[in-house]
Amino acid sequence: PHTEYMNVKQMEFFRSKLTQLKTEILNSAGETTEHLREDTVIVPDPADRATIEEEHALELRTRDRERKLLKKIEQSIARIDSNDYGYCDETGEPIGVGRLLARPTATLSLEAQERRELKQKMFGD
Template identity: 40%
Template sequence: MKRVVGSYHPHEEEPYMNQRQLDYFESQLKQWRTQLQQEAHDATREMREENVRAAELVEQSLSEYQRRMTLISHDRKSRLLAQINAALLRIKEGSYGYCVETGEEIGLRRLLAYPAAFLLVEVQEAREHRSRSFANGVG
């Protein structure tokens, strides 16, 4: 696969999901994944170090709060990593850039804003609406 060179940026005047665009998004996703993996590694290391240092009650409470926030962040990053890996798989399979529910083009703007997107905005909003309705006991 040919690597993206220089300052290439996908634009809507070119064919949708051509090889340059696919290479661009693959590169973006891999960089994002590497960054998230490094952040997760750093957070895990910091939590281990905090366990050794937390001695007093107030310090322990603060440490526990920070640990919870770190775990929440870690969980969010884990879900994001799964989405990134799924997007990379879709690039390999040839389905990247298309909604997994409708098969329609997701669009460059959405992918540039969120390269791991796998749904049309309308489909994502409908899912979120159903989820909120279910959580509130409606529907």
């Protein structure tokens, strides 16, 4: 029943899960900064330098993805604060605990997400 869905206990569980995820990302970002700083020594061998530059590029792409995820996490926490968390942006229907456990930043029900992906595939949107 809807009275059981997204009760206080569930909201606190997801707030904790999202906060933990946020902390992990921020710690990881700090390690990247430190790692990039350490690797700025001059490497005379072009092959070694290319390898280091490729590693840096990969690490920066990962950080960019994490930065976007961090924004979604913060938006999800704000949705918890406003009691909107767990409900589909398009339909207002419950997203479902199972989906939120798999993807705590989800803002669309599985059906709405599938419709959006199908539309994007059809129209290249």
